[in-house]
Every structure is written in structure tokens, then in C-alpha cells.
Amino acid sequence: MSKPVVAIVGRPNVGKSTLFNALAGDNISIVKDTPGVTRDRIYADVTWLDRTFTLIDTGGIEPDSSDIILSRMREQAQIAIDTADVIIFITDVRQGLVDSDAKVADMLRRSGKPVRLVVNKVDSHQKYMMDVYEFYNLGIGEPIPVSAANRQGLGDMLDEVIREFPDKSEEEDQDDIPKIAIVGKPNVGKSSLINKLLGEERVIVSNIAGTHVMPLIPRLHGTIRIMYLSIQQDFAVKAK
Numbered sequence: 001m002s003k004p005v006v007a008i009v010g011r012p013n014v015g016k017s018t019l020f021n022a023l024a025g026d027n028i029s030i031v032k033d034t035p036g037v038t039r040d041r042i043y044a045d046v047t048w049l050d051r052t053f054t055l056i057d058t059g060g061i062e063p064d065s066s067d068i069i070l071s072r073m074r075e076q077a078q079i080a081i082d083t084a085d086v087i088i089f090i091t092d093v094r095q096g097l098v099d100s101d102a103k104v105a106d107m108l109r110r111s112g113k114p115v116r117l118v119v120n121k122v123d124s125h126q127k128y129m130m131d132v133y134e135f136y137n138l139g140i141g142e143p144i145p146v147s148a149a150n151r152q153g154l155g156d157m158l159d160e161v162i163r164e165f166p167d168k169s170e171e172e173d174q175d176d177i178p179k180i181a182i183v184g185k186p187n188v189g190k191s192s193l194i195n196k197l198l199g200e201e202r203v204i205v206s207n208i209a210g211t212h213v214m215p216l217i218p219r220l221h222g223t224i225r226i227m228y229l230s231i232q233q234d235f236a237v238k239a240k
């Protein structure tokens with residue numbers, strides 16, 4: 001097995017990129033007080049204790065309407081279900097529990113994938129802890145309070161995340177896997193090419209330039225891995 005993959009999924013503006021940056025160690029992901037600001041998926045390798053995993057930030061949901069947000073969240077969640085070993089489902093204590101959180105939580109629960117429910121923006125336990133308990137209603141386990149901005153609660157969260165990883169002995173050294181990058185301007189057909197190579201529809205293809213393609217780190221057919229490579233919607237196909 002390859003390095004475990006952890007995907008951060010959640011509504012716009014809940015702090016996915018802030019959490020990603022706090023864990024990845026620098027400002028790779030763009031954080032802005034505007035919902036829908038992360039245009040692409042971004043990944044980084046993160047080490048906690050003796051475990052290294054690939055962390056994926058997701059985003060790109062433009063909050064045009066709650067329907068669109070929900071359908072894009074479902075897409076994100078589905079990709080995370082298909083590709084991640086553990087999903088961090090992040091919510092925002094200040095916005096509280098909203099309907100789309102509940103719907104995506106249902107989907108995640110039904111998938112059977114390990115999910116850790118994280119409640120962000122708990123900058124003060126005294127002030128917000130009572131509100132955190134509301135998130136038990138999502139039915140996906142104990143909410144883990146964090147403040148991504150203040151880097152609080154992240155160790156406890158990571159302990160919970162790595163608990164779900166497969167045994168370390170199952171991981172393999174991938175340094176010798178050649179990397180092939182598929183690079184091109186938006187809308188030239190990168191995603192279609194990857195789907196053809198994989199023989200299945202794993203990248204969302206759209207004729208809208210700049211459509212947010214998904215981070216794909218699937219373990220397909222045991223021979224090919226695709227890895228999201230840059231913020232420019234480029235991919236690397238790893239094949240052995």
C-alpha cells in the first residue's frame with residue numbers, strides 16, 4: 001500500500017485551507033475571507049509522530065446558491081470517499097450546524113470510510129465549547145474542537161486521524177516510481193486524458209475552463225497512481 005491519504009472536506013470558508021496550512025507548515029494554500037477561494041486541490045506530505053501521509057485541501061465551491069454548494073460538496077465528498085484513507089470533515093462553530101453539513105455527513109457515514117469530525121474556529125473553549133456539542137447531531141462521531149488559525153487542538157486531531165491508518169508495514173517505498181506529469185493550459189483535455197488512461201471517470205471533466213478538477217490519488221488497478229501536482233491543475237501520473 002502507498003502512503004495514507006487524508007482529505008479535508010467541508011463547506012466554503014470553514015477553514016479548510018487554514019487547517020491545511022497549519023499542518024503542511026507553510027502557506028501553500030490560499031486563505032481568504034471569501035467563500036470558494038480555494039480554486040484547486042492542493043496536497044502536501046505531513047508527518048505526525050512516526051506516520052507520514054498525504055494531506056489534500058479541497059475547495060473551489062462558489063457559493064452561488066445553497067443547491068450548488070451542496071452538489072459540489074457531494075462531489076468533493078465522493079472523491080474523498082474514493083481516494084482517501086481518512087476524511088477530515090470540517091465544520092465551523094461560528095456558522096453552526098447547517099443543512100448541507102448534515103447531508104454530506106450522511107453521505108460520509110454511509111460510505112463506511114473513516115471520518116473525523118472537526119469543529120473549527122473554537123478559538124476559546126470557554127466561549128464555544130457548548131456550541132461544539134451540537135455537532136454530535138451529525139452522527140459521525142465525537143466532534144474534535146480546533147482552532148486552525150491559532151493552531152490549537154491539532155495534535156489531538158492528528159492522533160485521531162492516524163489511528164485509522166492501515167498498519168505501517170503495509171506501506172511501501174515509492175521513491176522508485178517514475179513520475180510523469182501531464183501539464184497544460186485549462187481546458188485542453190488533461191482530465192479527459194487521465195480518465196482514458198485509467199479507463200474510468202475519475203476526474204471531473206467540464207468544458208468550462210478552470211473547472212476544479214479533483215485530487216486523485218487512487219490506487220487503481222494496482223499499477224497506476226495519479227497525483228495532483230500543482231495549483232495549476234496539473235497532474236502527475238505515477239506508474240510502475
Ligand SMILES: Nc1nc2c(ncn2[C@@H]2O[C@H](COP(=O)(O)OP(=O)(O)OP(=O)(O)O)[C@@H](O)[C@H]2O)c(=O)[nH]1
Nearest residue numbers: 012013014015016017018032036037038059148149
Ligand atoms: N477565528 C478563526 N478564523 C478562522 C480559523 N480558521 C480559519 N479562519 C478564517 O476563516 C476564513 C476562511 O478560511 P479558509 O481557510 O480560506 O477557508 P476554506 O474552507 O479553505 O475556504 P474555501 O477554500 O473558500 O472553501 C479566513 O478568514 C480564515 O482566517 C480559526 O480557527 N479561527
Ligand SMILES: [Mg+2]
Nearest residue numbers: 016017038059
Ligand atoms: Mg480553501
